[in-house]
Structures are given as structure tokens and as C-alpha cells.
Amino acid sequence: MKKYIYIFLFLISSFSASLLISQSFRVGQIPNGGINSCANCHVSGFGGGPRNSFGQRIEQSFLNSQGNVVWNAQLANLDSDGDGFSNGVELQNPTGIWSGGPVGDPSKVTNPGDPLSKPNPTSITEEVITNRYVLYNNYPNPFNPSTTIAFEIPKSEFVSLQIFSINGELIKTILQESLNAGRYEKSWNGEDEYGNQVVSGIYFYRIKAGHFENSRRMILLK
Ligand SMILES: [Ca+2]
Known part of the structure; x- marks a missing residue:
């Protein structure tokens, strides 16, 4: 009889252990x-x-081959639960460049998969004011037919955002104007300066804002 009690206790303890493991997973x-x-x-x-919506998004597009979450700028930029705050803002890492350890102010963390859990708007205004130059990864990437490019500038600057082919040939000027400090999003629909659709392949987008210059790679896949 005692034997069965031990087996029962063993089963109960392994069930609790698997629950604990699954709770900390990812x-x-x-x-x-x-x-x-x-x-x-x-x-x-x-x-x-x-x-929830955040979990579904991760499962669809942000797991690597080992099944681990790929936290990056695209995932940070998305507002998975549609509450008006990006996943990155909710998790106190708006740029998505986190690579381990504590980040942001934990007391301000809200749930990116729950539309009822959202930051206090007054605390966010301070958070979102940018203090640096950032060129984000375009989203989606690869893309067809269009993609969105986001960037931030910390002060008024003359900004140019241009698309280049892999050979360095200028394909399209998306933006060339003075902008106030802030975060901006521009989309590119895969057309060159003459309104012709470009072919599938690797392209670069480059930002110049004052002394800041950065470029990133993207793939048009038709
Ligand atoms: Ca939320």
C-alpha cells in the first residue's frame, strides 16, 4: 500500500515540477x-x-529554430494587443535592442498581450521623447509589396531617407526635408523614382540626419 502512496506523491511532484518549468519557459x-x-x-x-495576441505574434513570426523568442526592433515596434502602446513601450524596451539583464523601469512594465493593461499615458510622454538617433529595422522584412521604415531624431534636422540597390545605385528618395525631433515612419512601395516596380532582391535604406548616418538591409521578395 505504502508503495502506491509513494508513486502517487511522485506523480504529484513531477506534475508540479513540469508546471513550474512551463511557467518559466521563454x-x-x-x-x-x-x-x-x-x-x-x-x-x-x-x-x-x-x-493572447502577443503570444500569437511571437509564435507566428518571432521564434528561432530552437523555439526561443527573438526579441528585436520589429517585435518591439508592434502593438500586438492594439492598446495604442508598442510591445517595447509596454516592456520598457522601446528600441528592441535589449540583450539580457534588467531594462527600463520595472514598475512601469505593462502586459503587451492584454489591451486592458497599458502604461499610464503621463509617464509615457516622457519615455517616448527621444534623445538619440535611431534607424529601426524595416517591417515587414522580407516584404511585398511595401514595407515601413521607422527612425528617431533627437532634435530638428535636415533628414534624407533613400533606397539603394545592392550595387549602390540610388533607387528612390523617400524623404528629404527638415523635421522636428521625434519618431517617424515612412513606407516604401517598391517603386523607383519613375514609378516603376523594382525587381526582387536586396536593397538598402540609408538615413542622413545632421552628422548621423546609418543604413540597413532589406529584401523585396515577390
Ligand atoms: Ca497592453
């Missing part, structure tokens, strides 16, 4: 993910249950 791969734990990605608040 949480450490998201900035401040431990604060909301499994509720970041699951409606039930437990790993393995139905996913």
Missing part, C-alpha cells in the same frame, strides 16, 4: 518578461494555455 527571453510571467503570452496566465 519568459526570460522577453525584456522584463518575468514580471507578467506566462500572462505575457497566454490568456490563462499559464504556459501551454491559449495564447
